Amino acid sequence: MLIVSVAFFLLILIGMPVAFAIGISGALFFVQNPDLPFTIPVQVTISMTQNFALLAVPLFILAGNFMNKSGITEQLLNLASVMTGRWKGGLAQVSIALSALMGGVSGSAIADAAMQARMLGAGMLQRGMSKGFAAGVLSFGSLLTPVIPPGLGMILYGTIGQVSIGRLFAAGFAPALLLWAALGMTVWIVARRRGYPAERTARMPVREVGSALRGGLWALLFPVFLLVGLRMGVFTPSEIGAFAVVYAMFIGVFVYRKLRRASFLEALEGSLADVGSVMFLIALSAIFTYGIVLESVPDLVAEWIMAVTGGLNGAMLLIVLALLIAGFFIDSTVLIIMLTPIFLPLVKDLGGDPVHFGMVFIIAATIGNFTPPVGAAMYAVCSILRCPVGVYTRESVPFFLAVALVTLALVFFPGLVLFIPDLIFGAS
Template sequence: MLLVTIAFILLMLMGMPVAFAIGISGVVFFLQHPELPITIPLQQTISTTQNFALLAIPLFIMAGNLMNASGITEKLLDLASVIAGRLKGGLAQMSLALSALMGGVSGSAIADAAMQSRMLGNEMISRGMSKGFTAGVLSFGAILTPIIPPGLGFIIYGTIGQVSIGRLFAAGFAPAFLLWIGLAATVSITANRRGYPAARTQHASPAEIFSALSGGIWALLFPVILLLGLRFGIFTPSEIGAFAVIYAVLIGIAAYRKLKIASFREALEGSLSDVGAVMFLIALSAIFSYGIVLERIPELISGAILNVTDSLYGVMMLIVLFILACGFFIDATVLIIMLTPIFLPLIKQLGGDPVHFGVVFVVAATIGNFTPPVGAAMYAVCSILKVRIGDYTRESLPLMFAVSLVTLILIFIPQTVLFLPNLLFNR
């Protein structure tokens, strides 16, 4: 696999799209082994896409795009203003609240970071916040989005690792809340030290609170309905994706009355592009994964880690550090696809809970979206706000520290992750 790894790294450095880099380097493995039928790469690519559980991915992507097209974002921004507008650094706090509220809608950290940069970024800067701080908050705040159901990272991890997606969805709420608290505390400290003003000067009136809650209630109910549907066996993960699409259409037409033919077509076109990118990546990664399994790479890596420590928490720490290092160069979705078959068996071998590990894994992998040199969310925010990467990196260090601290809590206190899924799913 050494030549395969070198080929993958070189292709990435050349700027080739990740999916092609994975697929081509996977084919290199078969060229090294002429005894293997050359038809296997094609068979693997096609058979991977036939997994029925993967049907949830395009359905949830479509549901998220339809909900965004329905005008729900503006309603959630009003609710975020009521929740956090009175705090120091109010717009920064509002952006974190909006990320938490948007988790059940978009499911994409990159999309959420880009959207909020256009909505709030220039206004934050005009109110005296530094460009680096603004970009850091808008970028790191988006870590909440894929952790709140229905995060695509959980769907991919659960499908590959044969882990209950319902339990993964339930496990995401408490970690997202902890991350929100950690980031909000960091923003509060910085805002008080620098004198960043609140976004609102007066408390919201009861009428304003009621209006904000009634406007955002449909988005808030979305992840709750998903969990209840899975908990009581009303839907399978794939079926609830179809329900999510219908739910989004009904909200856009009946509740907000903003989903018109033009916006519906735009949402479908965006979904087509998003689904194509994700599924193409999953399909071509099957070629790479076949070589990993055949060469017994999971066993080799597991043996190397166990030579360092056989403690479950120690192993999880090493895995998280490895994921963070890989995240500097590789997209989170790719990491989840490639590393789940390697590390999940090791965690099971040591008696770890797959749901607990899955949440920690997805959080660690998502961090790579916000770190140089290739963080996609980082580049999206910095390009929109015209912020230098150096300024962004320097101002984001306290936020990175807060996220790292919460990740440690998730590793060493498993019940912060497992309490809700154990409660809901009777375990």
């Protein structure tokens, strides 16, 4: 597997699309082993796409695009402003609150970061905030989006690792609140030192607060309906995706009345591109995974980690460190698809809970979207705000430290992740 791994990183470094880099490097394993029929790569690629549980992926992507075109973003922005507008940091606090509220709508950190940079970036700069600070807030704040259900990372991890998606959905709420608190406090400290003002100075009238709550209610209820449906056995994880699509269309057409023919077609077009890229990546990753399993790579990695650490917490810390380093170069979706079959069996053997590990794994893998040299969310925000990457990196350090502290807390205190799933679904 050494040649396969080296080939993968070389192809990534020269700029080849990740899906092709995975597929080509995985195919090299069969070139090295002529005893294996070369029909296997074709077979495993096709069989991977026949996994019924993966039906949830395109359905939730379609639901997210319908939600985005339904006009719900403006309603959530208004609600976020009502909730946090009087806190120090003004629009920066509003941005983090909006990311938390958008979790049930988009599920993508990169999409959320780019959207918010266009919506709030110019306003933050007009209020005297530095480009680096604004870019750091908009980028790291979007970490909340994939942690709140139905994040795509949860669906991929749950499907690949055969972990309850319902429990993963429930497990996302507490970490998201902790991340929101940590990032909000960081913004407050920096804003107080630099004199960044609050967005609102007067108390909101009760009528306006009620109007904002009503406007954002349908989005807030979305993850609740998902959990209730799964807990009551009304839907399977695949069927809940179909419900999400129907729900998104209903509120877009009949509640907000902004999902018209043009926006409907735009949502379909965007979904086709998103689904195609994700499913193509999943299909070609099967070639890579076949070699990993055949060569007993998970067992070798487990032996090495056990020799270095000797315990669950040490192993999880080492995995988090490896994910942070890998995230400097590889997208979070790729990390989840490629590394779940390697790390999850190790954590299970050490007595770890797969849901607890899943949330830590998803957060650690997603952080790479906000760090140089290839962070996709970082480049999206910096490009829109025209912020140099060096300036962004320097001013994002406090946000990185805040997220790192929360991740460490989640590693050592599994109850922070598991108490809501245990409350809803019972102890595992």
